[in-house]
Every structure is written in structure tokens, then in C-alpha cells.
Amino acid sequence: MPVKEKLYEGKAKIIFDTGRSDAYLVEYKDDATAFNAQKRGTIGDKGPVNRDVSAMLFRYLEERGIPTHYVESVGEREMVVRRLRMIPVEVVVRNVAAGSLAKRLGLEEGTVLRRPVLEFYYKDDDLGDPMINEYHIQALELATLEQVREMADLAWRVNEELSALLEKAGLRLIDFKLEFGLDEAGRVVLGDEISPDTCRFWDARTGEKLDKDRFRRDLGGVEEAYQEVLRRLREVLHDVAG
């Protein structure tokens, strides 16, 4: 696929125009940032690993009826995706208290929530991605109530599917962040990525963190943790192609 021009460079990915009106090319970078880009670094092979993990999970979800932007993987760290008009809202689902929830509500990290929690954040770097609710989303005209409900419904389904899959890989899905967009027909479609950058995965047996918290908290073994997630997913999905 001929790459035309760089359309947008984010903290972890670059979006290229492909010349096709229905698709973009996404390059997954090794760059890592945390705390609204106050902490910066690189994680060796993060791009290829996150591309492969995301590709496997998008395909898995798509096979289970959840619409995603994934089209195909190309090269070492690229992915062809359907063009979407992104909704500037991050949807976070949490099964276990960790990160900002543990801090905000004074819960010990690792506390299993009596029921999963779903949160919305306004995707705006200047504001530091503040938490918002469905009323804010409508007031700011970020999405309609129907689209909010669809994002929530899809996020719950993703939680069910991925929790079950990851359990087979010996991983606990603690929490994760999703982003959605609208396709040309106005349908809500899952976009962005699903990877150790955007999810918390803990080893089911040891509780070891196998995600970006290793980078955020300087725990060491970052590359190895990302590789381990990929290895286990390949094993349970019998996937060698990535």
C-alpha cells in the first residue's frame, strides 16, 4: 500500500494517509509517555508488540460481533485501519481497583470491585483528560446519548470477551481504556489500540504487573513484560502471524 503523507503524530502512534478514501495506515511507535507526557522514554520493540497484540485482540473481538477498525497488519509495526471520525472520549472499564481509581476513592490497589465500573474521560491533553459523565458528553456535543449508550454497551462486551480470553492466558484484566469512532454509516466502531499500553494485565498466579505500569512506576522489566503478554496471547490464540 503506497503511503502518502503523515496526517497526525500522537504519543504512541502515527497516522498516514494511504490514498484510499476508506483507510488509514497506523504506525505503532516505541515511544512511551506517561502522566500526560511529563514522563517520556522508549520501550524496545513496543511498536511491533503492541501492533501484534492489538491485531490479535481486534480480530478476536470482530469474530465475536464487536465492530473494530482493524483491516490488516502490514510490515513490522503497521496496521491498516478503517477511517473513522473519532469521538474524543476515552471509555475506561475497571474490574479491580488500580491507578487513578484506587487513588481517587482511597481503595487499596488490587481490591476486587463488587461490580465492574465504567468511566468516561474527555480526551484533551491541555485539560489532562478530565473524567466526565454522559451529561457532559452531550452538553459538549462530543456524542449523542445513543452513541454514549452504544460505546458503553460495546465496552461491557469487550470486558466480558477479553476477561475470559486473558484468563486462559493466565492474565487478569484489571482495567482498560477504549476509544471509539463513527464509520461512514454513522455506526459506532472500536478504534485506537488494545495493548499493554492501554490495559492493566496482572499475572493470575503471582500478581506481577505485565503492562505500562512497569514503565510508569519504574519497575524495570518493561520490554520483557510486553513480550510475555504477546507470547501468552499467541499461545492461547494459536496465532503465529501476529
Ligand code: 5GP
Ligand atoms: P487510570 O485512570 O487508572 O490511570 O487508567 C485506567 C486504565 O485506562 C489503565 O489500563 C490505563 O492504561 C488506561 N488509560 C487511561 N487513560 C489512558 C491514556 O491516556 N493513555 C493510555 N495509554 N492508557 C490510558
